[in-house]
Amino acid sequence: MSAEVTDALFRSPLHERHVALGAKFAAFGGWEMPLEYAGGGVLREHASVREAAGVFDVSHLGKARVRGAGAAAFVNSCLTNDLGRIEPGKAQYTLCCDESGGVVDDLIAYLFADDHVFLIPNAANTAEVVRRLAAAAPEGVTVTDEHRGFAVLAVQGPQSAELLGKLGLPTAHDYMSFATAPLFGVDLIVCRTGYTGEHGYELVVPWDAATLVWDAIVAAGVQPCGLGARDTLRTEMGYPLHGQELSLDISPVQARSGWAVGWSKPAFWGRDALVAEKERGPRRLLRGLELTGRGIPRGHMHVYAGEQPIGETTSGTFSPTKKVGIALALIDTAAGVQDGDLVQIDIRGRRTEARVVRPPFVQPSVR
Incomplete structure (x- = not known):
């Protein structure tokens, strides 16, 4: 089974559903995916996940x-x-x-x-x-x-268990555990995880069954959400995005993702280099920045302590929950910056004050 390809971009099996909902599309990792939908856009979709439940088509993720x-x-x-x-x-x-x-x-x-x-x-x-x-x-x-053998639907928000339960899907399992369950005569994988900081589930669905499952989820009262809201939600949590907070040039030590490293294991790819970096200390660390005034930071903006450049933002957005600009940034450890310190972000030529904080910016309710 293969995805439809248009202008060198793959499309999910739900593409026509997104078109019918008035989606604005963007390219993500070689796929044409919904950024937001008509009738409210990112702010409404973000709020639906924090307050009720939203469903994301993330079928572009690999398998x-x-x-x-x-x-x-x-x-x-x-x-x-x-x-x-x-x-x-x-x-x-x-x-x-x-x-x-x-x-x-x-x-x-x-x-x-x-x-x-x-x-x-x-x-x-x-x-x-x-x-x-x-x-x-x-x-x-x-x-x-098996990239194009399955769709992935992420149902996220405080009402996600109740609404998926209406479909007879399992919801009581622990965080980071999964169960296989039938729906419409096909087996789905229902995993208690997500990328929003809210209680939620990711459903791995056979490609040909994706439309049936999507329709049932939406009919149960779950708000369709695009990848724009997914990004504001994950940024509020301080979750890394590969290519921004993690890359071939940004190690897990620098990104403060060392908790995902089995340091006592005898072998894994990159072990020697990561152990050495951990022991000597990284040259830069990922930190959160919360603006004290108006402004919306974005990625690749310079960060200053006084007149001294000390780092660069990796992601930035307006937090719909906190109603303030927030950013993640790689800050030079030699600068000696600590949580609570004030720095400045160069936002399109204007220095804007921000406070250094330890993410998440918004209290998670994922567990």
Whole structure:
């Protein structure tokens, strides 16, 4: 099964549903995906997730499967987090690094069994993650790219459990665990995770069943949301986005994602470089910045302490929840900046004051 391709961009199986809802589209990792919908846009969609429930089509996310004797042990020897700390039926956030400690991608690993791991990487990086794993796989272990075999629907918000429960889907399982359940005669994976900071679920749905499942979710009272709101929600949580807060040039130590590294594991890609960086201390660290006045920061804006340049923003937006501009920024550790300090962001030629804070900017309710 393959996605429709238009002007070199893939489309999700829900594209026509998005068109019917008046979606504004944008390119994400080689896919044409909805940015926002008519009738309210990003602010309304953001509020629906914080206050009720929203559904995102995130079918552009990758899907890959690793199978065979020792598949889980193999994945654990490659990716940063310790897969041995979870049991089948659990999911884990992890990183694929190169030998320099740079981040090829961040992804979710679903552990089905010792011989079966399902991976959800980012859209633009799926082929590279699959290539690296396939090249390293021992005899008897297969790595297959199933990017366009499944859709992914993220249902997020305080009412998500109640509304999905109306469809007979399981919702009582723990955070970062998943269950397989039938709907419309097909099996879905329902995982208690998300990218918004709210209680929520991500549904992995066979490609051909995506429209039926989407229609049922919307009919249950869930607000369709585009990737614009997804970005404001994740920024309020301080969650990293690959290509902005994580990259081949930004290590998990610098991005404060060391919690997703199994430091006691004997081997994983990039281990030596990351251990060395952790021991000597990173040259820069990811921090949150909250404007004290008006302004909307964006990525790649210079940050100053007085007249001294000390870093650069990686992401920035207006927080619909706090009604203030917020940003994530890589700040030089040599500058000695601490939480609570005041710095300035150069927003289109105007220095705007911001306070250094430790994300999240908004209290999460994900657990």
